[in-house]
Amino acid sequence: MIDRLSLRTALIATLLSVAGCASGPGGGIYVPIGSEPAKAPEPPRTSTDSEESEAPVWRKSEQPEVAPETREPARSSSPSYRETGDGLSPAALSLVREADQLLAQGNISGAIARLERAQRIAPRSAEVYFKLSEAYVAGNKLGSAEQFTLKGLSLAGSDIRLQRAGWLLLADIRRARGNVAGADQAEERAAAL
Amino acid sequence: MFRLCAIGLVLLAGWMVYLDAVVTSRFEGRRFEVPSRVYARPLELFDGASVSAGALERELSLSGFRKGDGRKSGSYQRTGNRFVISTRGFSFPDGDEPSRRISLMISGDRVQGFSVIEGDNAPIVRLEPAQIGGIYPAHKEDRVLVQLDEVPALLPTTLMAVEDRNFYDHFGIAPLSIGRAMLANIQAGRIVQGGSTLTQQLVKNFFLTREQTLVRKANEALMSVLLELHYEKDDILETYLNEVYLGQAGTRSIHGFGLASQFYFGESLKDLDVHQIALLVGMVKGPSYYNPRRHPERATERRNLVISEMEQAGLIEPGRASRARGLPLGVSERPSYSENRYPAYIDLVRRHLARDYKEEDLRSEGLRIFTTLNPAIQYAAEYAVTYTLPRLGGGQNAEALEATLVVTAKDSGEVLALVGGRDPQFAGFNRALDANRPIGSLIKPFIYLSALQEPERYTLTTPVLDKSFTLEFDDGKRWQPKNYDGEERGEVPLHKALSRSYNLPAVRVGLDIGVDRVQETLTAFGVDTPISRYPSMLLGSVSMSPVTVAQIYQGLATSGFNTPLRTIREVTDAGGEALSRYSLEVEQVADPAAVHLVQYAMQETMQEGTGRSAYYTVPEELSLAGKTGTTDDGRDSWFAGFSGDLLAVAWVGRDDNGPTSLTGASGALPVWSRFMAQVPQHGFSPVVPDGVSYHWVNSEQQALTDEYCDNARLLPYIAGSEPTQTISCSGTLERRIRGWFEGLFQ
Numbered sequence: 008m009i010d011r012l013s014l015r016t017a018l019i020a021t022l023l024s025v026a027g028c029a030s031g032p033g034g035g036i037y038v039p040i041g042s043e044p045a046k047a048p049e050p051p052r053t054s055t056d057s058e059e060s061e062a063p064v065w066r067k068s069e070q071p072e073v074a075p076e077t078r079e080p081a082r083s084s085s086p087s088y089r090e091t092g093d094g095l096s097p098a099a100l101s102l103v104r105e106a107d108q109l110l111a112q113g114n115i116s117g118a119i120a121r122l123e124r125a126q127r128i129a130p131r132s133a134e135v136y137f138k139l140s141e142a143y144v145a146g147n148k149l150g151s152a153e154q155f156t157l158k159g160l161s162l163a164g165s166d167i168r169l170q171r172a173g174w175l176l177l178a179d180i181r182r183a184r185g186n187v188a189g190a191d192q193a194e195e196r197a198a199a200l
Numbered sequence: 201m202f203r204l205c206a207i208g209l210v211l212l213a214g215w216m217v218y219l220d221a222v223v224t225s226r227f228e229g230r231r232f233e234v235p236s237r238v239y240a241r242p243l244e245l246f247d248g249a250s251v252s253a254g255a256l257e258r259e260l261s262l263s264g265f266r267k268g269d270g271r272k273s274g275s276y277q278r279t280g281n282r283f284v285i286s287t288r289g290f291s292f293p294d295g296d297e298p299s300r301r302i303s304l305m306i307s308g309d310r311v312q313g314f315s316v317i318e319g320d321n322a323p324i325v326r327l328e329p330a331q332i333g334g335i336y337p338a339h340k341e342d343r344v345l346v347q348l349d350e351v352p353a354l355l356p357t358t359l360m361a362v363e364d365r366n367f368y369d370h371f372g373i374a375p376l377s378i379g380r381a382m383l384a385n386i387q388a389g390r391i392v393q394g395g396s397t398l399t400q401q402l403v404k405n406f407f408l409t410r411e412q413t414l415v416r417k418a419n420e421a422l423m424s425v426l427l428e429l430h431y432e433k434d435d436i437l438e439t440y441l442n443e444v445y446l447g448q449a450g451t452r453s454i455h456g457f458g459l460a461s462q463f464y465f466g467e468s469l470k471d472l473d474v475h476q477i478a479l480l481v482g483m484v485k486g487p488s489y490y491n492p493r494r495h496p497e498r499a500t501e502r503r504n505l506v507i508s509e510m511e512q513a514g515l516i517e518p519g520r521a522s523r524a525r526g527l528p529l530g531v532s533e534r535p536s537y538s539e540n541r542y543p544a545y546i547d548l549v550r551r552h553l554a555r556d557y558k559e560e561d562l563r564s565e566g567l568r569i570f571t572t573l574n575p576a577i578q579y580a581a582e583y584a585v586t587y588t589l590p591r592l593g594g595g596q597n598a599e600a601l602e603a604t605l606v607v608t609a610k611d612s613g614e615v616l617a618l619v620g621g622r623d624p625q626f627a628g629f630n631r632a633l634d635a636n637r638p639i640g641s642l643i644k645p646f647i648y649l650s651a652l653q654e655p656e657r658y659t660l661t662t663p664v665l666d667k668s669f670t671l672e673f674d675d676g677k678r679w680q681p682k683n684y685d686g687e688e689r690g691e692v693p694l695h696k697a698l699s700r701s702y703n704l705p706a707v708r709v710g711l712d713i714g715v716d717r718v719q720e721t722l723t724a725f726g727v728d729t730p731i732s733r734y735p736s737m738l739l740g741s742v743s744m745s746p747v748t749v750a751q752i753y754q755g756l757a758t759s760g761f762n763t764p765l766r767t768i769r770e771v772t773d774a775g776g777e778a779l780s781r782y783s784l785e786v787e788q789v790a791d792p793a794a795v796h797l798v799q800y801a802m803q804e805t806m807q808e809g810t811g812r813s814a815y816y817t818v819p820e821e822l823s824l825a826g827k828t829g830t831t832d833d834g835r836d837s838w839f840a841g842f843s844g845d846l847l848a849v850a851w852v853g854r855d856d857n858g859p860t861s862l863t864g865a866s867g868a869l870p871v872w873s874r875f876m877a878q879v880p881q882h883g884f885s886p887v888v889p890d891g892v893s894y895h896w897v898n899s900e901q902q903a904l905t906d907e908y909c910d911n912a913r914l915l916p917y918i919a920g921s922e923p924t925q926t927i928s929c930s931g932t933l934e935r936r937i938r939g940w941f942e943g944l945f946q
Contacts (some may be wrong), residue, residue: 036881088796088887089885124244127614
């Protein structure tokens with residue numbers, strides 16, 4: 008059983024090496040320009056052009072000053088959603104690689120510490136959670152491993168590659184925990200992709 | 201006479217035995233109680249890290265970095281938005297972060313062009329964490345222990361040159377120097393000179409009071425001799441270096457050269473230069489009289505005297521001595537950290553520690569506690585509270601208004617900031633933890649979540665009845681809930697009932713699925729106290745602390761994963777050995793698909809519902825989700841909500857539970873939005889879970905419709921629960937044509 012588990016976690020490892028060159032965190036970041044607390048005023052910003060084009064920037068100074076009572080904020084946008092989570096940034100990927108090395112040396116808690124650092128800087132990346140799951144499998148904490156797999160799956164979205172890796176991992180973990188029905192179910196999900 | 205002498209000798213012998221026991225037991229046993237140190241989370245620097253230039257500079261100063269050329273370790277240079285930082289290196293529980301020189305740009309509140317100029321190359325580097333507090337022994341002595349072999353050689357030699365030239369030769373006391381001192385004192389008619397050896401000074405500090413009496417002097421001499429009999433000179437010297445009193449910071453006393461070096465120069469003892477060592481040694485004579493921050497002239501004079509002594513004793517070359525005398529004192533502007541800067545946060549940390557550690561160990565074992573506090577977020581949170589509170593109306597007793605703000609990292613459950621009241625520095629009643637207040641409408645997402653987990657019965661477009669009714673209980677009591685505005689609207693779609701926070705539909709839905717189900721949902725999401733079974737709980741009569749609210753909203757923010765809140769990552773012993781790790785945990789407690797639907801309605805709350813005034817303060821680009829809560833007579837004003845990165849819970853109310861004129865939207869929401877507007881972060885945009893798909897619908901008619909229709913809305917449904925009927929569009933011709941063109945060119 009453990010052999011099979013390590014087999015499929017290897018699958019995630021290859022998956023990650025592909026993901027590494029793919030993308031950084033998606034979505035624009037909100038930049039609170041000009042609204043730094045008054046206690047420590049910020050000098051005027053000179054942002055670079057490339058940044059402007061990739062992330063929408065809001066400048067308070069360019070907004071008309073309107074008293075709150077006189078105007079309802081006009082909201083045209085609708086609730087936001089997206090089809091996939093974030094990829095791993097190079098920084099997060101370097102931590103995941105370090106974790107891999109530590110795991111290979113049998114240093115599970117060291118690997119988990121690295122992965123938690125990676126999770127903090129890439130909290131919406133399914134890969135990080137699958138790696139955490141892998142580390143918990145290595146530490147024989149299958150309950151935690153199952154939960155991290157589920158968390159990763161919740162961020163896999165429409166990415167079939169990630170979905171398949173997650174469901175197969177889940178199937179293995181569930182089988183190792185004696186949950187045969189749950190394992191079959193997860194395998195069916197993977198097969199249906 | 202002989203008998204008297206004999207009795208005297210026996211008494212003296214007995215007294216010696218007693219003193220010997222005192223000396224050895226104190227010296228053998230734990231010599232020092234070392235306080236535990238509490239650290240903020242270390243700032244991680246890498247390409248893409250979100251931090252503003254101002255926040256980075258504040259963070260550097262909190263961690264004891266000094267503005268300079270960026271070459272000396274512990275210094276940084278800022279040119280516009282370019283930073284060059286020389287890190288000191290730090291021993292983290294999961295490994296050492298070596299000393300490096302790094303360069304980076306801050307652009308658009310993000311790190312760019314990150315590179316390591318000197319030292320091990322790495323794409324990500326941790327700064328040394330800021331110390332944000334300590335857990336002190338009852339006597340409030342603070343120290344950083346040093347070992348003799350790690351202090352600069354010049355320190356003990358200078359100390360001996362100034363205080364006790366014959367330290368390595370005497371047997372604890374130096375009768376000659378005592379004689380010399382006595383002579384000088386008699387001549388002056390007062391005490392001008394002390395003939396104490398280092399051993400005597402140590403004994404005085406260690407065992408005795410400060411009063412100057414003959415009996416005490418005699419005891420001091422006897423104990424010094426005893427100490428020398430039992431222990432090596434180096435042992436005594438090392439103890440002296442760690443014991444000597446060198447200053448005061450509020451109620452905390454600064455002991456030992458290790459801490460004094462940090463306290464006065466913000467540098468580690470081993471990095472000190474000649475003039476700095478001379479100053480510290482000079483201060484032994486009178487730390488408050490020669491306080492370099494308060495009396496720089498005196499301190500300089502004293503320091504230069506010590507430098508001359510060093511020169512005379514041949515410890516340094518004359519040239520080096522005169523150069524050192526010419527240097528400024530070089531003390532840091534203020535202590536590198538002030539005690540109890542974040543009292544509410546440290547309070548929460550201590551409560552978490554109390555689960556696993558004994559108070560006495562925390563106070564004396566020199567533990568290192570690595571917390572999750574994010575100083576930049578804490579700064580913004582304190583600012584949001586102190587800026588907003590005076591500007592809220594709140595009725596006649598505006599000055600009685602209090603507020604709390606809890607901020608967590610959405611996906612890790614780490615508590616990043618905590619404000620416990622309108623004065624964030626006040627270490628009293630911690631409202632964020634101890635103010636248990638009814639949560640009002642903050643309960644509604646949990647009612648609707650319980651309902652939406654049954655997609656065959658409830659969807660976001662299910663019509664719910666906004667119409668009053670009366671409940672009659674077995675004991676004859678009656679309950680008649682009302683809407684906040686007193687109006688009734690008949691049938692409204694569920695998503696609208698939640699985003700507008702109508703009371704009557706919430707109670708009807710709650711009663712329909714059962715109070716028990718709502719109770720189960722709350723428990724699964726982390727409420728650990730008993731919850732009332734009365735239907736009034738459906739309008740939030742259940743009381744919780746702001747931290748508990750943050751805990752249960754964590755599950756809503758993360759698609760149904762309960763993530764226990766944490767303030768501590770690791771605890772190590774004084775030597776850096778890990779004692780406990782508090783790892784990230786997640787547990788799926790609700791169907792992600794149903795949570796996604798609730799998240800939709802909570803986003804709608806911000807765009808069209810009770811939370812929309814947030815966008816007076818926050819730019820439209822930052823998508824948010826949240827919920828208002830108000831209790832009777834405005835006694836509690838709540839707002840709980842999240843972005844892509846952060847979850848924050850704000851509460852505004854009075855300690856005496858008195859009424860205010862505030863609602864969740866006019867009290868807590870302005871605090872919350874002021875906070876959100878300060879912090880660079882990602883907007884909320886949840887990944888669509890498996891089994892959910894979006895459809896264009898006419899939500900009033902519960903029917904699929906076309907995108908270009910006037911009242912079309914793109915809504916998520918759990919597969920199989922979407923409307924089956926389709927209605928034709930009642931949209932204008934113009935809009936239909938536009939839709940047709942858009943379809944053509946996509």
